[in-house]
Amino acid sequence: MGTKRHFRVWRGDDSGGDLQDYQVEVNEGEVVLDIIHRLQATDAPDLACRWNCKAGKCGSCSMEINGMPKLGCMTRMSTFEENETVTVTPLRTFPVIRDLVTDVSFNYEKARETPAFAPPAGVAPGDYRMQQVDVERSQEFRKCIECFLCQNTCHVIRDHDENKHAFAGPRYFIRAAELDMHPLDARTDRREYAQAEQGLGFCNITKCCTEVCPEHIKITDNGIIPMKERVVDRRYDPLVWLGNKIFRRGQVPQTFVTSAKHGDAVHSHGAQGGVHSHAGDSHDPAAEAQAQAGVNWHREVPKPTAPAVDDNGKLPLTELTFDRAAAPSPFGDDVTFPLPPEHLNFAHPEQDKH
Amino acid sequence: MTTTNRIERHHYDVVVIGAGGAGLRAAIEARLAGKKTAIISKSLFGKAHTVMAEGGAAAAMGNVNSRDNWQVHFRDTMRGGKFLNNFRMAELHAKESPQRIWELETYGALFDRTKDGKISQRNFGGHEYPRLAHVGDRTGLELIRTLQQKIVSLQQEDKAELGSYDARIKVFAETTITELLLDGEKVAGAFGYYRESGEFILFEAPAVVLATGGVGRSYKVTSNSWEYTGDGHALALRSGATLINMEFLQFHPTGMVWPPSVKGILVTESVRGDGGVLKNSDGKRFMFDYVPDVFRKQYAETEEEADRWYTDPDNNRRPPELLPRDEVARAINSEVKAGRGTPAGGVYLDIASRRSAEEIRRRLPSMYHQFKELADVDITKEPMEVGPTCHYVMGGVEVDPDSGAAYGSVRGLFAAGEVSGGMHGSNRLGGNSLSDLLVFGKRAGGHAASYADQLTARPKVAIGAVEAAVETALAPLQRDTGESPYQLQQDLQAVMGDLVGIIRREGELADALGRLAELRERVAKVSAVGGRRYNPGWHLALDLRNMLVVSECTAKAALERQESRGGHTREDFPTMDPKWRRVNLVCSLDGDAVRLTHKPLPKMRAELIGLFDRAELAKYLTDEELADFDALVADADAEEAGN
Structure with missing residues (x-):
């Protein structure tokens, strides 16, 4: 009844780690957490993972599954293609304690x-x-x-x-x-x-x-x-309102809303800063084909888009000419979330040292 | 010596083991009494199994039906427990539940409301009036979050007054206690480890409150989380306390049996309260065939009458789907065994054909979402496949009803919530556990605080005991020849599920005891691979010995009790026996072996037994007891006549 599926699970601790490959049995009607438990009972008895209720009620088994923040107990295996590699990594925002467990x-x-x-x-x-x-x-x-x-x-x-x-x-x-x-x-x-x-x-x-x-x-x-x-x-300021009336979106001089260059102003991680992961779903066939083929963790992903700046490298922050009353998105107003999955990646801070 | 010197040590007045409803309520009480309090949580703070409770918290507030009062609640509880309950606990519970619920509102809880703005109350199996305070179907989450936030608010007060959040109440998250340490017969402290680092930790404290919940992980199909390994039961036994009623386990009648992603997960009783019916594979609504004589008067005999009850409960009898849990579980079991079950071995629970999709979504929102998302099952369109799942243990630490202090030889040990025994007798009514947590959590916390106060000298932790605890804890990591803890757990679950499950037989129980003895040998040699940092294999290896000793208690008591009552069904003794109602089976530890003794039940006070009809009592009591009752009534009548 069960079929063997390919899982990649991040193993390691605060000193570093990497994705490890597992071939593991998957049965009809199971969720990702069932598979993690099967790994613990077979290949990886010390694989660390939090869980409690296995019913989506306690919020313990949070993890990133193919780059998406999800609950392991609420991610059905039937949502993946039969030959799709499932990559499970710890929550990125919090420091890793061990494997899928974060602080x-x-x-x-x-x-x-x-x-x-x-x-x-x-x-x-x-x-x-x-x-x-x-x-x-x-x-x-x-x-x-x-x-x-x-x-x-x-x-x-x-x-x-x-x-x-x-x-x-x-x-x-x-x-x-x-x-x-x-x-x-x-x-x-x-x-x-x-x-x-x-x-x-x-x-x-x-x-x-x-x-x-x-x-x-x-x-x-x-x-x-x-x-x-x-x-x-x-x-709220009447002048802003007036400015918005005069320069409606679309009429604003183009130099202010398009950006020719990607600034590193926000993401200052420099060399390895090309990591930008967000949750999101995609029904793009190309993306799904890529996901099925497995994720290449050394691929080039687009650099984060910084807000549009003018020729002097300044943000167009004059409220009279800008089309909103607050600051522009630090990611650029042309970036919509969620980002497409092919722009997602997971990179451990230690990854490039090896 | 070198190993014990490096162990992190803490001094507290009260250590509460367990951070579910009972533990948090106990800790709040101990802190309000001015005691320096530690809360030990096996998981992260706020993840305890209490979040799983769906139906609500039973309290006779009378908001929906003003005829409700504590006497009616007391009667329902005793009836549900088949009169095996500790009457004093049932009395305290019925009397104090409303205050405990109202108190939660002052902590910030937001229950669903009635039209006049009071706390709304819903119907539930075994409760005569609508009695369960609820928040949709996530009441347990509301309760745990409210208590969690109350603790945070106390910490904020301490920070303002004393400069540190942790000055008087601290939560040790992801920490497991493996041993209680004694000074003679007095509790002196508790020893355990941080799951995260694997480092050991020692609490020196004169009073310990156990609030560790139940034992369900010893069963194959269970609604319980991994934490439910009977830690508190085992800690109590090893420190000289006693357990009662361990043969009584509640199998919730409607756990999902298919698909596997939701196997064991409960379908709340409110699905039945709101119109859901049970059908076998022939499409027959079979519960009408399973109404026992003791309940015949209160339950409808025809589908028409049962269906009228949902809209007019005052003039119709309730549908048999709302019989107490044990009855429903047994009925489903019989249908499946008779070959009228579903492919996955359950029966159908159908609400889709009886209520509109919109109404189902509104009344059972989290049920709907849970199954849609976890299993891609749409309960508004198709019936669910359900069967009995191990849900709750009625048995537990034998305690003094008023204080929660453990009986047996130990002093300074208290227990509250599922880990304590007696309150629910042979079967718990739905909704009574959340109020149990609050009522007895508060009592245990308060009495632990006053016990700590009246001690003249603090008990001392013996170094030798700590060294022994360290050795025991490290042993599985140091062996590499033993079996995997996962394999052993699976084998234990198979023994308990197959041989000590919902329907029990003498031969199978004896067989189970033999197999448990074999397992004990194997568990003693278990080995865990990997290191000490967050190693679930090692953690399970340490939990196994607790699961094993508690399972032995259950199997032994189940073999001894030759009758069927509540959560204990013997195929070879299918009826209730009034003689057995007078007996509690008490487990204690004699060296390594479980010892079982008989102990008479305390006798109900006159004004309490007077709340019942003679006709009803006749179903439960021996002739001798009935004669006492008659004499009591005659005395009362004479007194009245005399006035």
């Missing part, structure tokens, strides 16, 4: 920094009264299983360790949003807190977090954007 303590630190629910004064236990319609908004965010896939995929920290101290990440934006929308929470400064302390301003709404959320929480639309609204309100 996710960053998330718990951010959780501790987010002010807790403040019970309303003078309401005794048992006397809380709330309407279903009011609790539902917060309930959406309380569905979060803390798999940290959104944290892993968020480009603000994925390739930028230096942002971690100032940025709490999508998981904690929706925690703030949940408390902001809680009918009885006594604190009134949740949005201001998110802006001032959690680094909400770093988020430029690429929706990658929403895309990878296994609980389908509308992190960006229902959480982050409402949180940003007040901030936008404050920044």
Whole structure:
């Protein structure tokens, strides 16, 4: 009944490691986590991997499967072609402990920094009264299983360790949003807190977090954007509005919106900086053919696209001529997410030393 | 000596082993009592098995039906447990659950609401009134997240007051305890390892609360996570405490049996509460054939009456699909054995043909998504294939009902939640476990704190015991001739699943004990390859000995109890025997061997037994007990007449 399939699993620890090849039996109806368990029971007894419920409820078995941040227990083997190589790597945003297990303590630190629910004064236990319609908004965010896939995929920290101290990440934006929308929470400064302390301003709404959320929480639309609204309100300026009326998108002088050169301004990793991985799905036949053939980890992937700059190397940040009130995307406004899979790669920091 | 000197040491007042609902609630209570508290979590913080609970938390708040009160809840619990429950625990549970639920709202929990803004309550098998506080079908997640966030909020208070988040309550994530350390009969500490680094860690603490959950990983088909290896049960036994009711395991009637990606995963009882019915391969709704006499009065006899109940529960009897779990599990088992099962060995659970797709998606959102995504099964279009899956162990550490303190020779050991025994008797009602966690978690945490307070001198950890613990823990890594822990676990699961499963027979149980003895020899020689850093093979090798000793308790007690009751079904003794109702089977450890003794059940107080009909009691009690009851009623009548 079972067939042998080709798996490549990243093995190693904080000192380095590489992808190892396994031929492993796969049966009908199984998921990637079943296969990892079979590897543990056969070829790789010490293969480290977190898991608990195997039902998509605890958020433990987060991993990157063919470059996509996913839960191992919710990735059905039937979604791959029969002869497709399945490549399993640890979450890239967090330091590797061993094999597929990463140090996710960053998330718990951010959780501790987010002010807790403040019970309303003078309401005794048992006397809380709330309407279903009011609790539902917060309930959406309380569905979060803390798999940290959104944290892993968020480009603000994925390739930028230096942002971690100032940025709490999508998981904690929706925690703030949940408390902001809680009918009885006594604190009134949740949005201001998110802006001032959690680094909400770093988020430029690429929706990658929403895309990878296994609980389908509308992190960006229902959480982050409402949180940003007040901030936008404050920044609203009639001159910007006038500028937008005069230079509507499409009429703006072309030098401002196209870019002839790729700057390294944002991605300063230089030589090995050609790694840019984002979650996304593709039904492009070429991409699928390539995926079937296995991923060449030494291939050339396009360099990240930095925002368009003018002849002086400056961003076109004059609000009168630019078509939006905030800064341009650090990835270039012409880049849409998710990126196509052929632009995805996984490279261990030690990879090029061998 | 050199090995033990380098071990990381911590001093705490209360160490809570387990970070599920019971453990977190106990830790909150100990910290609120001012004790320096450690929480040991085998997984990451917030991943505990409690997240899997779907239905809700039973508490007689009376929000939906005002006739509900603690007495009705108490009656339902005793009935569900077939009167084998520790009555005092059932009483405390019924009385205190509402406060524990309301308290969660002050921690930030957001339950579903009634129209007048109170906590909504839903129907569930075995509960007379709608009683389960719930959040869609992810109540367990809400509970664990709420408690997790309450702990964070306490840490924030400590940070503000004392400068450190960890000043008074600290979570040791991905840490496993392998031994409890004693000073004479008093608990002195706990020894374990960090999973991440494989480094050892020693806690010196006068009070330990066990909240490690259950034992399901010893079974082939189980809804339980890898953590459920009976650690707390085994730690208690080895430190001189006793276990009761270990023969009673709850097999949830409706676990998915196909496809393999979701094998064992529960289909919540609310699917049946919301209209789902069980059908065999002939398409027959078979549960009407399996209503036992004791329940005949409360359950519908025709499909028409059963279907009316969903909209008019006051004037119709409930559908037999909502019988207690053990009855439904046995019925499914009988259908499958009679050859009327599905290809994968289950029966069909059909809600698709009975409710609109939209309604199913609205009422059972996570069920719908879970099966759509995990297995590509659309429950709004096709029936599910379900069968019994090992779900919960009623048995556990024998405790003092009020304090959660373990009986037996040990002092300073407390237990709460699934790892403790007695509360649920021979069978647990759905929804009673989440409230159990809160009620007895709070009690155990509070009493552990006051125990630590009243000690005049702190017990001391003996160096020799630590050295022995280190040696035991490292042994599997140092052997290279033994078997793989995965193979041994598989063999253990086969023995328990096949021979000590849902339907039991004397010959098979005796056979199981023989095989477990063989396994014990093999487990003693298990070897794990690789190093100490995050090595799941090594971790499993260490868990195996716990699984094994707990399995022996279950098999021994199952062989001894010659009747069928709740979660224990003997094919050779198919009925309940009132004489056995008066007996708890108590397991303890005599050296390495499991010793089994009989112990009489505590006698229910007069005002509690007075809550029941004589006709109902007659199904459970011996003639002698009934005579006592009659005398009691006569006394009460005489007293009334006298007034």
